[in-house]
Amino acid sequence: MKKHRMLIGGQWVEPASGAWFESVNPFTAAPWALVPRGGKDDVDRAVAAAKAAFYDGEWRKLTATARGALLRRLGDIIAAEAPALAEIETTDNGKLIAEMRGQLNYVPQWFHYFGGLADKIEGRVIPIDKPGVFNFTREEPLGVVAAITPWNSPLLLAAWKLAPALAAGNTVVWKPSEFSSVSALVFGELFERAGFPPGVVNIVTGYGNEVGEPLITHGDVAKIAFTGGDRTGEHVYQLAARGIKRITLELGGKSANIVFDDADLDEAVKGVVSGIFAATGQTCIAGSRALIHRPIHEKFVERLLALARTARMGNPLDAATQVGPITTRPQYEKVLDYIRIAKDEGAVCRLGGTPANRPECGSGWFVEPTIFTGVQPGMRIAQEEVFGPVLSIIPFDTEEEAVRIANGTVYGLAAGVWTTSIRRALTMSERLEAGTVWVNTYRAVSYMSPFGGYKRSGIGRESGIEAIREYLQTKSVWIDIAGNAPNPFVMR
Numbered sequence: 001m002k003k004h005r006m007l008i009g010g011q012w013v014e015p016a017s018g019a020w021f022e023s024v025n026p027f028t029a030a031p032w033a034l035v036p037r038g039g040k041d042d043v044d045r046a047v048a049a050a051k052a053a054f055y056d057g058e059w060r061k062l063t064a065t066a067r068g069a070l071l072r073r074l075g076d077i078i079a080a081e082a083p084a085l086a087e088i089e090t091t092d093n094g095k096l097i098a099e100m101r102g103q104l105n106y107v108p109q110w111f112h113y114f115g116g117l118a119d120k121i122e123g124r125v126i127p128i129d130k131p132g133v134f135n136f137t138r139e140e141p142l143g144v145v146a147a148i149t150p151w152n153s154p155l156l157l158a159a160w161k162l163a164p165a166l167a168a169g170n171t172v173v174w175k176p177s178e179f180s181s182v183s184a185l186v187f188g189e190l191f192e193r194a195g196f197p198p199g200v201v202n203i204v205t206g207y208g209n210e211v212g213e214p215l216i217t218h219g220d221v222a223k224i225a226f227t228g229g230d231r232t233g234e235h236v237y238q239l240a241a242r243g244i245k246r247i248t249l250e251l252g253g254k255s256a257n258i259v260f261d262d263a264d265l266d267e268a269v270k271g272v273v274s275g276i277f278a279a280t281g282q283t284c285i286a287g288s289r290a291l292i293h294r295p296i297h298e299k300f301v302e303r304l305l306a307l308a309r310t311a312r313m314g315n316p317l318d319a320a321t322q323v324g325p326i327t328t329r330p331q332y333e334k335v336l337d338y339i340r341i342a343k344d345e346g347a348v349c350r351l352g353g354t355p356a357n358r359p360e361c362g363s364g365w366f367v368e369p370t371i372f373t374g375v376q377p378g379m380r381i382a383q384e385e386v387f388g389p390v391l392s393i394i395p396f397d398t399e400e401e402a403v404r405i406a407n408g409t410v411y412g413l414a415a416g417v418w419t420t421s422i423r424r425a426l427t428m429s430e431r432l433e434a435g436t437v438w439v440n441t442y443r444a445v446s447y448m449s450p451f452g453g454y455k456r457s458g459i460g461r462e463s464g465i466e467a468i469r470e471y472l473q474t475k476s477v478w479i480d481i482a483g484n485a486p487n488p489f490v491m492r
């Protein structure tokens with residue numbers, strides 16, 4: 001098993017604790033790599049390196065154009081390494097190789113896009129209302145950014161943070177998930193190859209409480225960019241509040257995929273399946289509630305069951321596999337718990353509802369694609385994020401009712417609408433309380449389009465021009481050009 005090291009100040013270092021932990025392959029349930037167990041001392045070293053790089057190093061002296069060029073060069077290097085990185089991610093988190101290849105081939109775009117944006121960060125000249133004064137704004141970086149990422153799409157979600165943070169001129173300390181740190185550590189080598197000065201990007205691996213908390217509360221960290229569950233997010237927010245730190249939170253969801261009776265049903269069936277069974281449901285944007293217009297409810301459910309039954313489970317490294325394992329054992333148990341809860345609540349299990357004991361599933365943590373009907377909007381299975389291949393189907397009669405059910409959770413990350421009516425497409429996309437609304441498609445993201453949550457699904461936006469603002473602060477500069485000193489005892 002390869003014993004990895006962490007990246008601090010441009011050096012590959014061992015953890016101060018002298019301890020490593022095993023990273024487990026979810027398909028074989030066997031350990032395959034050793035990850036450094038970082039702690040507060042490592043965080044202190046990493047933040048000191050990032051602070052030095054921000055204030056004293058070459059990084060600060062680079063022009064914005066040169067900074068952008070570094071990001072674009074990194075994008076090119078990632079593109080060349082994408083197949084190898086995808087294989088590491090699949091081995092580490094069990095997501096399909098087809099999905100991870102797609103993600104890794106797309107990750108360079110964040111570095112190209114934000115690299116291009118780096119020298120377009122402009123202030124404004126304000127035609128100020130005070131005579132004889134020149135007033136303008138500067139958009140400045142924040143300093144050291146802490147990036148904390150989950151296990152489900154490790155490098156994609158890191159790119160969403162690192163690319164705008166670096167384009168804006170910040171430096172970064174990144175803590176990947178304990179369950180998917182290997183790709184982060186291999187990815188770390190690419191910064192050096194691209195020519196980033198030492199200390200601009202640092203990677204400290206380890207557990208949330210041992211690395212995440214000292215990082216968030218460190219006095220020299222200016223901002224936290226976090227993706228994870230909403231309970232952890234709440235805790236992270238409280239810790240950050242103590243230091244009045246800036247924060248971006250990308251949290252969970254309970255997204256509704258709403259199918260009207262005027263929809264193209266072939267497309268809608270595929271859309272609902274892709275919303276919940278792609279990525280084995282381990283995606284924040286999972287369309288885990290399908291709201292089906294009552295006139296087509298039974299017909300739709302039958303077609304959905306027919307398609308879901310064909311899902312091929314198995315080794316995620318096999319390109320033909322469609323549903324892979326659950327990434328971690330605790331998550332596997334959580335998914336099975338929710339299935340039990342749904343059954344106890346009286347939901348009707350129409351498909352799956354058990355661990356998958358198929359020979360092709362090896363000794364991995366597999367759960368059968370599961371579909372419940374008879375779900376009431378208030379049931380826990382319809383309110384809480386499962387993060388697994390479990391779909392709740394809820395019928396509705398009117399547009400009004402669909403909106404009420406869709407908006408009736410604490411979350412607001414995404415929603416899908418399936419209709420051929422342009423009026424419905426527009427009114428639903430206005431009325432749904434979600435950071436992303438897809439109409440006649442689902443699970444599309446782009447480096448160009450802002451992504452984030454309403455309500456308990458998060459704060460701030462990643463991707464698109466909006467994202468760069470999350471890593472900047474505005475300074476207002478006043479210059480007297482008239483030379484007439486005003487009354488010193490009165491506000492000017």
Ligand code: NDP
Binds near residue numbers: 150175178179236253
């Ligand atoms: P967690 O919230 O458990 O963990 C996310 C990250 O936070 C991990 O790096 C974790 O470290 C770290 N962490 C855990 N505890 C603390 C702590 N006390 N202080 C600081 N950091 C901590 O999420 P998961 O990894 O389980 O990922 C799944 C969740 O992520 C889902 O709820 C999903 O909805 C959400 N998600 C949201 C997305 C979005 O963009 N909105 C996208 C993808 C996922 P460690 O691994 O060591 O516990």
